[in-house]
Amino acid sequence: MVDSLYREQILDHYRNPRNKGALDPADYSHEDQNPLCGDEVRIDLRVHDGIVTEVRFDGRGCAISQASASMLTELVEGRPLEEVKAITKDDLLDELGIPVSPARLKCALLGLKCLKAGIYGVKSVHDDEL
Amino acid sequence: METRTTGLATRGIDPLDGAAVRADFPLLAAPPEPGTARVAFLDSAASSQKPAAVIEAMDAFYRRDNANIHRGVYKLSERATAAYEAARHTVADFIGAASARECIFVRNTTEAINLVAQTWGRRELRAGDLAVLTVMEHHSNLVPWQLVAAETGAELAFVRMTPDGRLDLDHLDTLLARGPKLVAFSHVSNALGTIHPAEEITRRAKAAGAAVLIDAAQSVPHVPVNVAALGCDFLALSGHKMLGPLGSGVLWGRFDLLDGLPPFMGGGSMIRRVELSGSTWADVPARFEAGTPAVADAVGLGAAVEYLSALGMDRVRTHERELLAYAVGALAEVPGLRTFGPTDLDQRSGVISFELGDIHPHDVAAILDEEGVAVRAGHHCCQPLMRELGVVATSRASFYVYNDREDVDRLVAALHRANRVFAIG
Incomplete structure (x- = not known):
């Protein structure tokens, strides 16, 4: 069979999302949409002494956007905020480990866009800046 | 065949x-x-x-007939002009137009509808006027009218749909009773495939005194369409959905209506006489085809229509x-x-x-x-x-x-x- 997007790890995160929910209050919170498919993701962070102590995401949409956001929360939890800021789209795509086509890149990067926009306090982050 | x-x-x-x-x-x-x-x-x-017939027609145009049209007195330009105008006649015959002059080449259905909205719409729609669309429209038959409504103060109202994706014609009647200036709707829904009763909707809309625009992007490729039988005023289609090239499309309009409209875009080809102080406009359809058109694409669209006609x-x-x-x-x-x-x-x-x-x-x-x-x-x-x-x-x-x-x-x-x-x- 062809090299599928839908590997077990992706499907596992989609079916059993990690850190799903909300933090209220949160130190950083941002939500964004992918206008192409209507995917929605929100990410909440709590930071203590420069360390991301808690992270939650919520959202709905395709398996790629939701699994990617779920995996992102595992990637940032417990790490220094400065390191989290430095996470690039390639880091996340490596983590996903699947061949993401240009058409699905926006799905895969939605969570990271939320994370970055939340931390930097901006309305939106362009894909090229991730 | x-x-x-x-x-x-x-x-x-x-x-x-x-x-x-x-x-x-x-x-x-x-x-x-x-x-x-x-x-x-x-x-x-x-x-x-x-x-292949479409691809080869365009290839042949570029290899044998390519030149700008309606200008040169040399043979190449005459051949290019003839090919372009022949394609216009082919499309006109295909949709039952009274004359090829009623067919304006555009890039796609979206441009065709924007052309009507910006020329007919901006002139005819006034504050308080009603334009009736439907909740099922493609954005291309919605957003152009939102732009005109925002500018003119006209009101947009939307025919509701039934749960199985047909238009609620009783609701259409309710809206028609308010005397709209325009009814614009898609003949076939791109999202659901619903074939709407376009003749009936047009008959009721005309009886209520409205002008009628039909978005035929999803109908002309798939079902027999005849503008005279439909009885509408404007009809928009995209060539690329009917085996033709990307970036080819046609606006059909009733000649007497088109003849009274101001230009859409200004530039070459669409003028009669140009002074520094102002200009006068070319006849229909040139008035609406400013600049050098996509000639090879029109030729390709003509070939697509011939292919479809041969299939039947x-x-x-x-x-x-x-x-x-x-x-x-x-x-x-x-x-x-x-x-x-x-x-x-x-x-x-x-x-x-x-x-x-x-x-x-x-x-x-x-x-x-x-x-x-x-x-x-x-x-x-x-x-x-x-x-x-x-x-x-x-x-x-x-x-x-x-x-x-x-x-x-x-x-x-x-x-x-x-x-x-x-x-x-």
Whole structure:
């Protein structure tokens, strides 16, 4: 069979999302949409002494956007905020480990866009800046 | 085209052989890479594939006839002009226009509707005037009118739809009683395939005194369309959805209406006389074709129309109707699959919009793509319609002349795989 997007790890995160929910209050919170498919993701962070102590995401949409956001929360939890800021789209795509086509890149990067926009306090982050 | 006299011909309409038609389409005839399956292309509602006849007509134009039109006195320019105007006549005959002058070449349906909105709309619509659209419109027949309404203060109202994706004609009557200046609607829904009763809607709208624009992007490619029979004032179509080149389209308008309209864009070709202090306008249709047009694309569209005419639009419709019936039956066997749109297939073109369990349409389409099956997933440029259906998006399979039951079987097999991947059924 062809090299599928839908590997077990992706499907596992989609079916059993990690850190799903909300933090209220949160130190950083941002939500964004992918206008192409209507995917929605929100990410909440709590930071203590420069360390991301808690992270939650919520959202709905395709398996790629939701699994990617779920995996992102595992990637940032417990790490220094400065390191989290430095996470690039390639880091996340490596983590996903699947061949993401240009058409699905926006799905895969939605969570990271939320994370970055939340931390930097901006309305939106362009894909090229991730 | 060979004429057969057996089988369905006894009922008056000869069937198409999808596989034989496919042989005319280079992209579909061969696998994309050696050792892979050919693409089961089920997204013609977005854009169709092109037969060799269209590709060769454009190639021949560039190799033999290429020059700017309506200017040169040399033979090449005369040939290019003749080819361009011949294509205009071909399209005019195809849709039953009274004269080729009523056909304006544009880039697509969107441009055609914007042309009407910016010329007729800005002049005719005033504050407090009503323009009636429907909740099922493609954004291309909604946003241009929102722009004009914002500028003029005109009001937009929307015909409701029934749960199975037909227009509520009682609600149309309610809105017509308010005396709208315009009724603009799609002949066939791109998202659901609903074939709306365009003649009846037009008759009622004209009786109420409204001008009527029909978005025929999804009808002209798939069913016989005749503007005189429809009785409308404007009709917009896209060439790329009817086997023609991308970036080709036509606005048809009643000559007396077009003749009274101001220009859309200014520039070369659309003028009669230009002074520094002002200009006067060329006759229709040149008035609406500013600048050097897409001549080769018009030639390609003409070739596409000739190809469709040779197949016969009755046969095209019959073929798609049969394929639709086969697909509806086959898809009913897929666990968790829910379709949208009219159940009466006589009111539906070859379009099936569906959901598969709670799998997101983009995931469905991505898995189908892994099996070489191309469908569209998304809101189909119909966000208000999606809200009416209570969904964010759907997956959509759409059929055309080159599809056959094998394509449907591959779709069904791929949907079963999607269910397995997501562990449903």
